[in-house]
Amino acid sequence: MKDRHSDVIIIGGGPAGLTAALYCRRAGYSVTVFEGGMPGGKLNVTLEIDNYPGAPGTEGPSLAMTMLSQAEEAGTNIVYEQVTGLSLQETLKTVTTESGSYSCHALIVASGSENRKLGVPGEDKFTGRGVSYCATCDGGFFKGMDVAVCGGGNTALEEAQYLSEICSKVYLIHRRNEFRGSAINVERTKSKPNVELVLSATVSAIEGSDRVESVRVRRADGSEISIPVSAVFIAIGSAPITSFIPEGTLALAPDGSIEVDALMRTSVPGIFAAGDVRNTPLRQIVTATADGALAAASAGKYLAEIGRA
Ligand SMILES: Cc1cc2nc3c(=O)[nH]c(=O)nc-3n(C[C@H](O)[C@H](O)[C@H](O)COP(=O)(O)OP(=O)(O)OC[C@H]3O[C@@H](n4cnc5c(N)ncnc54)[C@H](O)[C@@H]3O)c2cc1C
Structure with missing residues (x-):
């Protein structure tokens, strides 16, 4: 009792x-x-x-x-x-x-x-099947693969650094031109050769059939591109x-x-x-x-x- x-x-x-x-x-x-x-x-x-x-x-x-x-x-x-x-x-x-x-x-x-959500098509559907809110928890599942991180604060920067050690390539997508994270974190992230910055861009959809296959990104000029990735790590606060x-x-x-x-x-x-x-x-x-x-x-x-x- x-x-x-x-x-x-x-x-x-x-x-x-x-x-x-x-x-x-x-x-x-x-x-x-x-x-x-x-x-x-x-x-x-x-x-x-x-x-x-x-x-x-x-x-x-x-x-x-x-x-x-x-x-x-x-x-x-x-x-x-x-x-x-x-x-x-x-x-x-x-x-x-x-x-x-x-x-x-x-x-x-x-x-x-x-965790805050992006609220884009595919986010809920692929949560646990390529969409994650924690790189240290789920990063290991994507060893040797291309992934994306979405966000511009310290968490996003640290997640990109962490993933750069285990994944082939990390696209860091941020809606602004500059990061909110600390200067040291920005420098550490920029020094990683396999991290590509995708700035002034927002995620408009996460796509795939059964699992994440790509992330759709809208640039400031309104154009859209699709980046092939196996996972999207969302770190937007x-x-x-x-x-x-x-x-x-x-x-x-x-x-x-x-x-x-x-x-x-x-x-x-x-x-x-x-x-x-x-x-x-x-x-x-x-x-x-x-x-x-x-x-x-x-x-x-x-x-x-x-x-x-
Ligand atoms: C990836 C990551 C890395 C971080 N790194 C650092 C770092 O290096 N240094 C640092 O200082 N901080 C770091 N932080 C921040 C730090 O972890 C948090 O600030 C700290 O854990 C906050 O403590 P808290 O007790 O307020 O909340 P939490 O740690 O979130 O604990 C809240 C608890 O309440 C429980 N709970 C929620 N709702 C209910 C409910 N209705 N009923 C029962 N239980 C409930 C949850 O399950 C949870 O266990 C990091 C955070 C993240 C996400």
């Missing part, structure tokens, strides 16, 4: 959620984390992390497992279920999953973000995951992220948000973990204020 009530419920077991859980447990609160996918979140799709202080060259999945064990050893209850709904009754908050409902007094939303929050419950920023103050407090007392799902200027592991710690501290303060500490 699962415990249906905790002092704190955390939605999402990525870096933000697992850090919040660790801090809440160390403060003595009962904590349940709901994780609908892989614990560790996006760490699981990061091959190597070089910018998390104290852990240079760490592999993402390994850091994910370390964060999970640390939270579990502190006494966190992890429930591997997707949260589908949320309701608020006075001070009690209830989250719904496929197995029923769970209540808490303080809720921390740490559900991260999901991400959108915060908030679909389980009923409309109007929490104030959202224009980009759909949850609005919080400097203490990770949302517009509803007792609900906090941390990591990539919130209105943050930087979506990184170090900022997600810092948010998680702050959200936990604020949740503790809230529980004390309502006499639940």
Whole structure:
């Protein structure tokens, strides 16, 4: 029989959620984390992390497992279920999953973000059959083949670099003339002899019969070309995951992220948000973990204020 009530419920077991859980447990609160996918979140799709202080060259999945064990050893209850709904009754908050409902007094939303889609013909049809949103996850399937990467930020640049090591040729398609990514990433990408830049161009369709066979690209002058490729890696950013929050419950920023103050407090007392799902200027592991710690501290303060500490 699962415990249906905790002092704190955390939605999402990525870096933000697992850090919040660790801090809440160390403060003595009962904590349940709901994780609908892989614990560790996006760490699981990061091959190597070089910018998390104290852990240079760490592999993402390994850091994910370390964060999970640390939270579990502190006494966190992890429930591997997707949260589908949320309701608020006075001070009690209830989250719904496929197995029923769970209540808490303080809720921390740490559900991260999901890949943005291009929205072009063929994208959905070929997802898993040549269309991918993660080069480190799926690149190996296209060893020695020609592929395309779509996007102009750091993720697209890094994916192109990664794929250039295993694929014959990488077309990097970007709608602008210049990249949004860092100068060092742009230089590294340009130095790869098998990366061809296709700039001021947009993907208009992904084509094939059973699998991806080509990507159709529209240039600035309106002309279209078809580039034969076996895969298209889409890296055009991400959108915060908030679909389980009923409309109007929490104030959202224009980009759909949850609005919080400097203490990770949302517009509803007792609900906090941390990591990539919130209105943050930087979506990184170090900022997600810092948010998680702050959200936990604020949740503790809230529980004390309502006499639940
Ligand atoms: C390819 C790639 C490479 C990256 N490289 C780096 C890097 O080198 N350095 C760096 O600092 N950052 C990097 N990042 C960014 C970093 O991974 C994220 O900023 C960080 O993981 C955000 O943590 P988070 O906990 O907010 O969200 P996430 O890691 O996205 O975790 C959110 C978790 O919530 C779960 N979830 C979502 N909705 C629900 C629901 N309804 N019910 C239950 N669970 C739910 C998800 O399954 C997920 O596990 C990279 C990201 C990507 C995609």
